Amino acid sequence: MDSQSVFPSRSAVILLLEGDHVHIQIHAVCLHNGSIGQTIRVASNDHHEVYAAEILDATHVRGKL
Numbered sequence: 001m002d003s004q005s006v007f008p009s010r011s012a013v014i015l016l017l018e019g020d021h022v023h024i025q026i027h028a029v030c031l032h033n034g035s036i037g038q039t040i041r042v043a044s045n046d047h048h049e050v051y052a053a054e055i056l057d058a059t060h061v062r063g064k065l
Helices: none
Strands: 012-019 022-030 039-044 050-055 060-064
Touching: 012 039, 012 050, 039 060
Parallel strands: 012 060
Antiparallel strands: 012 022, 022 039, 039 050, 050 060
């Protein structure tokens, strides 16, 4: 794993989804390696939904509804 990489692929994260007047947190899994500030794909734990999300820190990513 690269020293800049925060999330290796398949890491468990908390996905913060934001929309107009709506804020949702769900458990998700990283589908790609990435570091803070990058946008990667993450999937819900059941892999039924896939989101583009920005890496915020070592445990959180943010997507939009």
